[in-house]
Amino acid sequence: MKTSLLPTIAHRLAILAYVIFALFPLYWLFKVSLTPNDLLYSEGVRMWPSRTTWEHYSFVLQHSAFPTFFKNSLIVSGSTAIIVTICASLSGYALSRFSFRAKYWIVGLMLLTQMFPLVMLVAPIFKILTPLGLTNSLTGLIVVYTAFNVPFATFLMQSFFDGIPKDLEEAAMIDGATKFTAFREIILPLTLPGIAATLGFVFTAAWSELLFALMLINGNNAATFPVGLLTFVSKFSVDFGQMMAAGVLALIPAALFFLLIQRYLVQGLTAGAVKG
Amino acid sequence: MSMTADVYDRRQDRRPWLKRLADASEPYLYSAPALILIIVVMLVPLVVGISYAFRDIQLLNPFSGGFIGLEHFETLSKDRAFYTALKNTLWWTGASVFLQFGFGLILALLLDKPFMGRGIVQALVFLPWAVPSFLAGLNWAWLFNPVIGPIPHWLFDLGLMSQPGNILSDPQYAMWGPIIANVWWGIPFFAITLLAALQSIPRDLYEAASIDGASWFQRFWSITLPFLAPTIAITVLLRTVWISNFADLIVVMTGGGPADRTQIVASYIFTQAFKALDFGYASAIALVLLVLLLAYSMLIILLRQTLLNKG
Numbered sequence: 001m002k003t004s005l006l007p008t009i010a011h012r013l014a015i016l017a018y019v020i021f022a023l024f025p026l027y028w029l030f031k032v033s034l035t036p037n038d039l040l041y042s043e044g045v046r047m048w049p050s051r052t053t054w055e056h057y058s059f060v061l062q063h064s065a066f067p068t069f070f071k072n073s074l075i076v077s078g079s080t081a082i083i084v085t086i087c088a089s090l091s092g093y094a095l096s097r098f099s100f101r102a103k104y105w106i107v108g109l110m111l112l113t114q115m116f117p118l119v120m121l122v123a124p125i126f127k128i129l130t131p132l133g134l135t136n137s138l139t140g141l142i143v144v145y146t147a148f149n150v151p152f153a154t155f156l157m158q159s160f161f162d163g164i165p166k167d168l169e170e171a172a173m174i175d176g177a178t179k180f181t182a183f184r185e186i187i188l189p190l191t192l193p194g195i196a197a198t199l200g201f202v203f204t205a206a207w208s209e210l211l212f213a214l215m216l217i218n219g220n221n222a223a224t225f226p227v228g229l230l231t232f233v234s235k236f237s238v239d240f241g242q243m244m245a246a247g248v249l250a251l252i253p254a255a256l257f258f259l260l261i262q263r264y265l266v267q268g269l270t271a272g273a274v275k276g
Numbered sequence: 277m278s279m280t281a282d283v284y285d286r287r288q289d290r291r292p293w294l295k296r297l298a299d300a301s302e303p304y305l306y307s308a309p310a311l312i313l314i315i316v317v318m319l320v321p322l323v324v325g326i327s328y329a330f331r332d333i334q335l336l337n338p339f340s341g342g343f344i345g346l347e348h349f350e351t352l353s354k355d356r357a358f359y360t361a362l363k364n365t366l367w368w369t370g371a372s373v374f375l376q377f378g379f380g381l382i383l384a385l386l387l388d389k390p391f392m393g394r395g396i397v398q399a400l401v402f403l404p405w406a407v408p409s410f411l412a413g414l415n416w417a418w419l420f421n422p423v424i425g426p427i428p429h430w431l432f433d434l435g436l437m438s439q440p441g442n443i444l445s446d447p448q449y450a451m452w453g454p455i456i457a458n459v460w461w462g463i464p465f466f467a468i469t470l471l472a473a474l475q476s477i478p479r480d481l482y483e484a485a486s487i488d489g490a491s492w493f494q495r496f497w498s499i500t501l502p503f504l505a506p507t508i509a510i511t512v513l514l515r516t517v518w519i520s521n522f523a524d525l526i527v528v529m530t531g532g533g534p535a536d537r538t539q540i541v542a543s544y545i546f547t548q549a550f551k552a553l554d555f556g557y558a559s560a561i562a563l564v565l566l567v568l569l570l571a572y573s574m575l576i577i578l579l580r581q582t583l584l585n586k587g
Contacts, residue, residue, distance in 0.1 A: 258405075
C-alpha cells in the first residue's frame with residue numbers, strides 16, 4: 001500500500017496543533033514564573049523573557065506559607081489514596097468474585113453517588129463535622145475525600161480483578177488455601193499495577209479538590225494547596241511571578257503521578273466512564 | 277469462585293452451619309468499609325441536606341433552624357439569579373460537552389493511526405487532564421488577563437477586540453473563558469475513552485472494506501461510528517451530568533461574575549453556602565438541581581442496562 005504525502009502532512013500538522021494547544025498554557029505558567037518582576041510588564045507578551053530568574057521560587061519556598069500547604073496537601077492526598085485503595089480493593093474484590101443478594105443494591109448505591117451533585121453536601125457536611133471538631137482539620141478532609149473517592153476506586157479495582165482468571169485462586173483453594181489467603185497471596189500481587197493506578201487516580205483527585213477544602217478549612221495552618229493558592233491570589237493579586245511559581249510547584253506531584261499511571265489511563269477511564 | 281461454585285455448594289452442602297454463615301457473609305465483610313464510609317459521609321449528609329431545604333438555616337444566625345415548609349422554594353421561584361443560573365448551566369454544559377467531544381473524537385482518530393513518537397505525543401496531549409482543576413482555572417484566568425497573558429493581545433492584533441481587554445470581565449463573552457478552560461481540560465477524557473473503543477475495533481473489517489473500495493468517509497460512517505456508538509452515548513451522557521455540576525473552574529475564574537453572567541446552578545449553590553452562609557436556601561437550590569439531574573440520570577441507567585443486555 002502506498003501512502004500519499006499530503007494526508008500524512010495534514011495528520012502531523014493536526015497532531016502538532018493539539019500538542020501546542022495542550023502545552024501552551026503550562027508553558028506560559030512556567031515562563032512567567034521565571035520572568036523577573038521588572039520585565040513582567042514590559043515584556044508581557046514575549047515568548048521568552050530576555051532574562052530569567054528563580055527568585056520567585058525561592059521566595060515562595062522560604063517566605064510564604066506554601067511549604068505548609070504543600071505538606072498538608074501531601075498528607076491529605078497520600079492518606080486518602082492509601083485508605084481508599086485498601087477499602088476499594090476489598091469491595092472491588094467482593095463485586096468481582098462473589099455473587100450475592102445485595103450486590104446490585106451496592107452497585108446501584110455507588111452509581112448514585114457518582115450522579116448527584118457533591119456541591120449539595122457542602123452545607124450538611126460542614127454542619128455535621130463542626131461539632132465533631134473535624135472542620136479546619138486535615139482528618140476531616142481525609143474522611144470526606146476518602147468517602148467521595150471510594151465508589152470510583154471500587155469500580156476501577158473491580159475491573160482489574162475481573163481481568164485476573166478465576167482458575168488461579170480456585171486452584172489455590174483446591175490446594176487447601178482459604179479464600180482470604182488466596183486473595184492475599186495470589187490475587188493482590190497480580191493486581192499491583194491496578195493498585196498503583198488506583199493510588200494515582202485518588203491521589204490526583206484529592207490533590208485537586210477545591211470546594212470542600214474552601215468550605216471546611218479556614219486559616220493557613222490546615223490549608224491545602226488549592227485553598228492556599230486561592231487565598232494568596234485574592235490577597236496578593238499583583239505578584240504574578242510568585243503565584244505562577246506556586247502554581248508550577250502545585251503541578252509537580254500531579255504530573256508525577258500522571259506519568260506513573262499514564263499506562264493505565266485507558267483502562268481506568270474506561271471503567272470510570274462505563275461504570276460510574 | 278462465584279455462581280457455579282455457590283450452586284455446587286448448595287447442592288451437596290456438607291459444611292456446618294457456622295461455616296455456611298461465614299461464607300455467606302464474606303462478600304459483605306469485604307464491602308463493609310467502603311459501604312460504611314459511603315453511607316456515613318455521603319448518604320447521611322444527603323438526607324440531612326434535603327431536610328435543610330425545608331428549614332431556615334443560616335450559619336451566622338443562632339436563632340435560625342426552624343421548620344419553614346416551602347418558603348425557600350417560593351423565594352426560589354421568584355429568584356431571577358436562579359433562572360439566569362439555570363440558563364447558564366445549559367449553555368455551559370452544552371457548549372463544553374459538544375466541544376470536548378468533538379475535539380476529543382478528532383484527537384482519538386488522529387492517535388489511532390500508528391506514527392513515530394506516538395507514545396510521547398499521547399502523554400503530552402493527555403497532560404492537561406492531570407492538571408488540578410483549580411490550577412487549570414487560574415492558568416487560563418492568567419492567559420486571559422491583559423496584564424500578564426497573551427490572549428487579549430492576540431485578539432487585539434486580529435482585530436477582534438478594540439483594545440486588549442479581559443474577556444472574563446466582559447458580560448457578553450465572559451462565559452467563553454471557563455468554557456475554553458474546560459474544553460482544554462476535558463479533551464483528554466474523551467480522547468482516552470474513545471481511543472480505547474477505537475482500538476477494540478477488529479482491523480480486518482477496515483481491510484475488507486477498503487478492498488471493496490470504500491472511501492475513508494464510508495468506512496468511518498459504517499464501521500467506526502456504529503462501533504463507537506455505545507461508548508459515545510454513555511460517556512456523553514455521564515459527562516453531561518458531571519460537567520453541569522462542575523463549579524471549580526467558574527468559582528476560580530470568575531466567581532460567577534460579571535453580574536452573574538457565568539453563574540451556573542452548582543456555583544450558585546456554593547456561593548449561597550460559602551459566601552452568604554445561607555445553608556437552608558443553598559440546600560433548596562441543591563434539591564431542585566438534584567431532582568432535575570435524577571430525571572436525567574434515570575435515562576442513563578436505563579440506557580446502560582439496555583446496552584449491557586445487548587452486549
